[in-house]
Amino acid sequence: xxxxxxxxxxxxxxxxxxxxxxxxxxxxxxxxxxxxxxxxxxxxxxxxxxxxxxxxxxxxxxxxxxxxxxxxxxxxxxxxxxxxxxxxxxxxxxxxxxxxxxxxxxxxxxxxxxxxxxxxxxxxxxxxxxxxxxxxxxxxxxxxxxxxxxxxxxxxxxxxxxxxxxxxxxxxxxxxxxxxxxxxxxxxxxxxxxxxxxxxxxxxxxxxxxxxxxxxxxxxxxxxxxxxxxxxxxxxxxxxxxxxxxxxxxxxxxxxxxxxxxxxxxxxxxxxxxxxxxxxxxxxxxxxxxxxxxxxxxxxxxxxxxxxxxxxxxxxxxxxxxxxxxxxxxxx
Amino acid sequence: xxxxxxxxxxxxxxxxxxxxxxxxxxxxxxxxxxxxxxxxxxxxxxxxxxxxxxxxxxxxxxxxxxxxxxxxxxxxxxxxxxxxxxxxxxxxxxxxxxxxxxxxxxxxxxxxxxxxxxxxxxxxxxxxxxxxxxxxxxxxxxxxxxxxxxxxxxxxxxxxxxxxxxxxxxxxxxxxxxxxxxxxxxxxxxxxxxxxxxxxxxxxxxxxxxxxxxxxxxxxxxxxxxxxxxxxxxxxxxxxxxxxxxxxxxxxxxxxxxxxxxxxxxxxxxxxxxxxxxxxxxxxxxxxxxxxxxxxxxxxxxxxxxxxxxxxxxxxxxxxxxxxxxxxxxxxxx
Numbered sequence: 001x002x003x004x005x006x007x008x009x010x011x012x013x014x015x016x017x018x019x020x021x022x023x024x025x026x027x028x029x030x031x032x033x034x035x036x037x038x039x040x041x042x043x044x045x046x047x048x049x050x051x052x053x054x055x056x057x058x059x060x061x062x063x064x065x066x067x068x069x070x071x072x073x074x075x076x077x078x079x080x081x082x083x084x085x086x087x088x089x090x091x092x093x094x095x096x097x098x099x100x101x102x103x104x105x106x107x108x109x110x111x112x113x114x115x116x117x118x119x120x121x122x123x124x125x126x127x128x129x130x131x132x133x134x135x136x137x138x139x140x141x142x143x144x145x146x147x148x149x150x151x152x153x154x155x156x157x158x159x160x161x162x163x164x165x166x167x168x169x170x171x172x173x174x175x176x177x178x179x180x181x182x183x184x185x186x187x188x189x190x191x192x193x194x195x196x197x198x199x200x201x202x203x204x205x206x207x208x209x210x211x212x213x214x215x216x217x218x219x220x221x222x223x224x225x226x227x228x229x230x231x232x233x234x235x236x237x238x239x240x241x242x243x244x245x246x247x248x249x250x251x252x253x254x255x256x257x258x259x260x261x262x263x264x265x266x267x268x269x270x271x272x273x274x275x276x277x278x279x280x281x282x283x284x285x286x287x288x289x290x291x292x293x294x295x296x297x298x299x300x301x302x303x304x305x306x307x308x309x310x311x312x313x314x315x316x317x318x319x320x321x322x323x324x325x326x327x328x329x330x331x332x
Numbered sequence: 333x334x335x336x337x338x339x340x341x342x343x344x345x346x347x348x349x350x351x352x353x354x355x356x357x358x359x360x361x362x363x364x365x366x367x368x369x370x371x372x373x374x375x376x377x378x379x380x381x382x383x384x385x386x387x388x389x390x391x392x393x394x395x396x397x398x399x400x401x402x403x404x405x406x407x408x409x410x411x412x413x414x415x416x417x418x419x420x421x422x423x424x425x426x427x428x429x430x431x432x433x434x435x436x437x438x439x440x441x442x443x444x445x446x447x448x449x450x451x452x453x454x455x456x457x458x459x460x461x462x463x464x465x466x467x468x469x470x471x472x473x474x475x476x477x478x479x480x481x482x483x484x485x486x487x488x489x490x491x492x493x494x495x496x497x498x499x500x501x502x503x504x505x506x507x508x509x510x511x512x513x514x515x516x517x518x519x520x521x522x523x524x525x526x527x528x529x530x531x532x533x534x535x536x537x538x539x540x541x542x543x544x545x546x547x548x549x550x551x552x553x554x555x556x557x558x559x560x561x562x563x564x565x566x567x568x569x570x571x572x573x574x575x576x577x578x579x580x581x582x583x584x585x586x587x588x589x590x591x592x593x594x595x596x597x598x599x600x601x602x603x604x605x606x607x608x609x610x611x612x613x614x615x616x617x618x619x620x621x622x623x624x625x626x627x628x629x630x631x632x633x634x635x636x637x638x639x640x641x642x643x644x645x646x647x648x649x650x651x652x653x654x655x656x657x658x659x660x661x662x663x664x665x666x
């Protein structure tokens with residue numbers, strides 16, 4: 001009798017786990033949002049009363065530029081690539097605008113920065129798409145090139161006054177009623193374009209197709225080199241936008257401003273459920289991933305841990321989340 | 333040609349044929365060595381005083397990155413990648429510097445052995461996490477780079493510590509002839525004692541096998557998970573040696589990771605190791621490191637702005653890799 005009961009219990013438990021797995025696989029957003037809720041609750045436990053609309057505004061302001069960088073990683077990872085040049089491109093863009101603000105004007109600066117970023121993306125895309133250089137190495141080399149050129153530009157403009165444009169400061173660090181950051185004015189339309197672009201357009205489906213099975217995509221008539229060239233240009237342009245917001249958020253113009261956000265941007269996409277092998281993922285998860293990372297680092301700093309412990313815990317949490325995710329979706 | 337004559341001809345293949353075969357197999361590495369030789373000649377042309385001290389400086393400055401490149405090459409050959417090598421080197425560097433500070437020379441030997449074991453353990457942790465969690469290598473090692481860098485800061489918040497004198501003497505100075513820098517001898521000895529026996533053993537073959545084709549390796553009876561952990565442990569050992577060489581060449585410990593992780597990936601690709609795994613060796617990456625370093629030296633001689641030097645380094649990296657993949661695409665079509 002106890003044996004029968006045991007089997008039933010085991011079976012129902014098994015069904016239970018399987019049901020959870022299906023849920024995780026089909027609706028990855030639910031466990032991610034649950035984790036975010038747990039972290040927010042933990043923040044409130046650690047510092048009672050901290051979770052308030054103003055706190056949400058602060059978290060959002062920090063998370064928006066990271067999420068945009070995460071978008072660059074998401075769309076490139078969908079094709080099985082990665083973009084390690086985003087930090088260099090973003091820093092360069094922020095710096096170029098800051099160096100041109102006092103002279104030719106902010107708008108000119110933004111246009112120049114976007115053109116420079118697009119050129120970098122074009123070269124990266126040609127390297128990856130036409131010459132079949134591994135994206136990791138191509139974007140790595142491109143980040144060296146962009147960093148060196150930005151440094152060179154810094155030396156050229158040493159006489160001119162460098163300062164973050166007030167418009168960008170407003171966009172990056174101000175918020176409506178101290179709660180709703182103005183950076184959402186950029187972020188919400190961008191998110192709509194990315195999400196609809198990935199889900200509803202032929203181009204978006206091509207990205208998934210190339211990442212899922214390049215040979216099948218080629219045999220079905222996808223011109224993968226054109227798609228990749230456009231992809232890396234888009235990625236560089238988004239990195240430039242993130243760079244504008246970063247410089248506005250921190251009020252700093254430096255050619256290495258965004259460097260420390262490179263690895264978190266990859267982590268945001270991975271935590272958000274985008275597969276680094278390509279073919280699976282989306283931007284929604286990346287946004288939640290960026291929020292999770294931001295809340296974690298604010299939680300750790302409010303716990304008063306030194307930077308060293310924060311780094312260790314940050315790394316451990318990324319591994320744990322990625323492992324739980326991989327286990328839950330049953331993917332190898 | 334009849335079937336009977338073929339084996340006879342094969343047996344008669346002289347040393348020249350074998351040499352030709354070896355040359356074809358190692359064409360990329362030979363090309364790199366040729367390029368390095370040209371660079372040396374060019375260096376001598378633009379800076380006639382480049383000689384013994386130049387070679388010495390090259391060998392010492394190359395040592396940490398060369399060992400890091402060997403470490404990276406091993407995991408890349410096994411079909412993985414490790415983005416935490418720089419952090420691991422920083423951790424080993426500070427642990428060794430803290431433990432050896434103000435201690436006797438004999439204690440230094442124990443410390444060296446201890447941190448080498450620590451390196452093996454760190455690598456094994458990375459490898460085990462990858463195998464157990466089934467999360468892609470790049471993600472796990474990316475996250476672990478935060479962990480190891482944080483540990484390094486916990487061990488030593490600001491640069492400091494010290495090094496045993498014998499360890500510093502080991503990499504400085506020359507060995508017999510003044511043209512043979514001791515750092516180069518150390519590098520050759522480490523690779524000869526550790527990598528070459530492993531490469532020729534069953535384990536070395538397994539490492540290449542799992543990198544080349546996981547499924548085929550598994551079906552041939554290779555324990556894929558165990559081999560991967562062993563490859564990462566070996567990577568940890570070489571990272572520890574690289575970290576120790578930092579302690580030896582600077583005499584102190586620095587808790588902030590240098591640019592070694594990304595440069596090691598660059599050197600590995602430049603050295604002809606396929607990022608897809610299963611192809612290449614450790615000699616190419618070492619030559620690649622020397623080329624990268626020598627280009628930097630030449631730029632200083634030519635008074636090129638250091639920022640432009642960074643640009644050129646990136647362009648050379650991209651250019652060489654583009655040529656390499658063009659060659660591969662052509663070969664695949666032929």
